[in-house]
Amino acid sequence: MERQAFYDDLAAYIRKAAEERGVDDSVVTFTEDSNLFDVGLANSYSMVNLLMYVEQLLRVSVDVTDHDPETFFSMRGMYDSLAEQAPR
Amino acid sequence: MNPVQLTNYSLNEIDRFRTAFAHIGVAQIADAAAEFVKVVRLALQARTAERRVCGPVFPVTTDNDMLPCLQALAQAPAGWIVVLSNLAAESQALAGDIYMVAAQTQVLGGVVVDGAVRDIGDIEKMTIPVFSTTVTYVSARTTDQPAQHVPQPITLGGVQIEPGDWIFGDPDGFLVIDAAQVSSAIMGARVLRAREGKLKDALRHDHSLAQLIGLDAFLSGDAPLGFSP
Numbered sequence: 001m002e003r004q005a006f007y008d009d010l011a012a013y014i015r016k017a018a019e020e021r022g023v024d025d026s027v028v029t030f031t032e033d034s035n036l037f038d039v040g041l042a043n044s045y046s047m048v049n050l051l052m053y054v055e056q057l058l059r060v061s062v063d064v065t066d067h068d069p070e071t072f073f074s075m076r077g078m079y080d081s082l083a084e085q086a087p088r
Numbered sequence: 089m090n091p092v093q094l095t096n097y098s099l100n101e102i103d104r105f106r107t108a109f110a111h112i113g114v115a116q117i118a119d120a121a122a123e124f125v126k127v128v129r130l131a132l133q134a135r136t137a138e139r140r141v142c143g144p145v146f147p148v149t150t151d152n153d154m155l156p157c158l159q160a161l162a163q164a165p166a167g168w169i170v171v172l173s174n175l176a177a178e179s180q181a182l183a184g185d186i187y188m189v190a191a192q193t194q195v196l197g198g199v200v201v202d203g204a205v206r207d208i209g210d211i212e213k214m215t216i217p218v219f220s221t222t223v224t225y226v227s228a229r230t231t232d233q234p235a236q237h238v239p240q241p242i243t244l245g246g247v248q249i250e251p252g253d254w255i256f257g258d259p260d261g262f263l264v265i266d267a268a269q270v271s272s273a274i275m276g277a278r279v280l281r282a283r284e285g286k287l288k289d290a291l292r293h294d295h296s297l298a299q300l301i302g303l304d305a306f307l308s309g310d311a312p313l314g315f316s317p
Contacts, residue, residue, distance in 0.1 A: 023312060037283055040314045044119040047276035048269065055272065064108040064274045069282035072275070 001058055001086060006079050007032045013053050014041050021046065032076040042073075054078050060085040092239055092251045094165070095144065095267060102143055102167035102197065105254075105274060109142040112277040114260045116284075120276030124269045128255075128262035130245030132200060132219040135208060141217035141257045143169040143197030144267065147242040147249050148235060150203075152176040152228045156235035157183055163238055166195040169217075169255055173242040174203030179221070180228040181206035192216040200255065200262075202244055219257060 018041045028039050036042035042050060055062055060082050071077035118125050146164040150156040150172060157172050164170050172182050183199060185207035191199050198217035205220040239251035247264055254270045256263050265273055290300055305311040
């Protein structure tokens, strides 16, 4: 999956998930480098669903020991960590 | 009932999960995967110095009979957690030091007993994780009536556990999660742990918790609770 397509798809998912949790995402701006926790779009209770969505999107399985957890704070970190595992 | 098909984990694969779990806790998994965890409401006490356990479950029920427990021990793959659930109202000891030496030698991931164990003086010197609800020196009998199916689904602390589900335990308690979600749950918990680490660092640098989570803005209805280091 191309990088920009990943960002677009994931951003739409994150906004929708935040909206379902009652977060007013219309006032939140974020980019691929934003820390999703800092901007209020990720929290403790959304993390696993977010990871599962990313796994599905990139068709990869997140290894539990290979990745620095902080790479999952941003969309760029996720793509950089996982995209190379994705099937071509 | 058909025989259960178990996932064929290598010991190395289970060890990778165990390594990851060493840096987090049951609390972070429960937060990260709240929709997926089953909360085990049972007062399990650690019987060795190892107070943490993690692995796929090899469960069996018994009624104060050691035979199903021995069957489970004989069949459980390396790295798996044997979970013994005693249906008897007053549990006799289902396992003792010999059972635990065998479990440790087979490189099992641990033994969890909803019921009693014995020989604590010897067990407490061992390194394998052993948990039980009670202790008694009164040994369970061994009948000649084997369990028809080992492993088998059980109920533990109010939750249904299937063979191959994953159990996690530490001093905060125990939870069970379906194998399909275990990888994401652990990674999610690691992300939360990293996040919590940043919060604690900020607190140590003289920020107040109220300031860090935006308590005033939340109380005045201006913003959700959050954390910005």
